[in-house]
Amino acid sequence: MIEKLEEIKNEAQKEISSCNDEVTLNNIKSKYLGKKSAFTEIMSNMSSLSQEEKREVGSKSNEVRTYLQELLENKLKEIKDTLLTKQLEKDKIDITLPSKKRRTGTLHPLTQVRQEIEDLFISMGYDVVDGPEIDTDANCFELLNLPASHPARDAQDSFYITEEMLLRPHTSAMQVRSMLANVEKKPFKLICPGKTYRRDDDDATHSHQFSQVEGLVVGENISLSDLKGTLELFAKKMFGKDREIRFRASYFPFTEPSYEVDVSCFGCNKKGCSMCKGTGWIEILGCGMVHPNVLENCGFDHTKYQGFAFGVGIERVTMLKYGINNLKLLYTNDYRFLKNFDRKEM
């Protein structure tokens, strides 16, 4: 019996080592250790043996069973491991391949530029306020020191809804609203971005609807140099750190003195090119010190308080910043144009 067990052990061992799939392995298991196996037969014939033989055969059979079970277990593990390795090899993916681009919406360039302007002024402690697009003649003109005879008040230039109400032709209407609202809590500094409307024929550089950002600071000891420093920062933030600005005397009824501000041309760095029409400078905004009449109209003692104001066209800044030569591109929502402003792809 002992030899028989040894034989079983050797044969099984051979078959196990040459097997390489789970089904065959299970067959081997039942062939050698199963109910109908020679091994089980030996076990059931044990009763006919003497005490001495029983001990010997018992111990041998235990040894053989444990040994074979261990072999089977190890083999099963080996088969499963090989299978897994093969599967992994087959399912391998190249994670360095570029992924399919997901098309997602992007912010409109005008919104991006507006937000950039807002971020700058917020960082300097300004409030960002919103105002109505339909406003009174008083807020748009009268209280801003625009005399009744001023050409801007002509119905030909603005969209009047009634005699007294119109689509605001500039965000300067918010100067009046803000000052009237802030009489109690001076000093203040704020910007107001928003839509504005004028009776212009639409072309490559004009639109009946456009957008501006108004800036207004009112307090004591506010001077022109504050305005200059602020606008210099603005120009550098929007057009690059090497930009310079220059003030040209101008006229707005609501500021005194009034200026138009030019930024040094970023196309040619002041040498003269087609963008700056050979002058080296590009006009970007209008500004000035708040006119004493306007301060008084809005409840501020002009001997005590001063202020500065500026108004900048968002379309103009956007066109200059990105070299856009036709205003219509900003309004027609052509995806081929807009996708150039996807910050995720930049």
Ligand code: PHE
């Ligand atoms: N409101 C003026 C315009 O639309 C710009 C401006 C704003 C000028 C504030 C001076 C001060 O052209």
